[in-house]
Amino acid sequence: GAGVSQSPRYKVAKRGQDVALRCDPISGHVSLFWYQQALGQGPEFLTYFQNEAQLDKSGLPSDRFFAERPEGSVSTLKIQRTQQEDSAVYLCASSFLAASTDTQYFGPGTRLTVL
């Protein structure tokens, strides 16, 4: 594909609902990253995959957050029992190389609003 795509672009959830956010990285990119961006702030790292392996999940804020990339391409970020503080833009990025320091290409993000 031409770039990183994410779906849905907007999601409104009632508090307590589960949500699933999808990321389609650039074809052939080995590394995939998830970030959370609160209003007026810079993105904050959540988790990192190299192919299907989740190498770093230190940024996930709680055990309600879960990410997977089972076939090493598409990734899903799942948030269980959503809370109002989960409202943010969730950004996905991919990079060609395995090294976590390679140039990252970002998707447009999913804006999650929890009511």
Place this chain on the structure above:
Amino acid sequence: KQEVTQIPAALSVPEGENLVLNCSFTDSAIYNLQWFRQDPGKGLTSLLLIQSSQREQTSGRLNASLDKSSGRSTLYIAASQPGDSATYLCAVHNNDMRFGAGTRLTVKP
């Protein structure tokens, strides 16, 4: 823990002005530093990436410098245009990528 600070938080300038955006970081043991642009409702677009061994990078009207020892980087935009209006984010790479909160730039026609 790496802390990244961007000053100013917001900047408004008339078209044609040259301007400088500042980024500072607390841990100088970085692999690289990257400047991004973010338009409202959009993802991040990479502008310039400076490796830790480099002092500056240039692309068109943009020039980014890096002084690792002092923990500072600047993004210089020459002859600003209304289309440059966006939020500019700097990010440093240690073991993961840490972002500043950004500078919201408005260039008035």
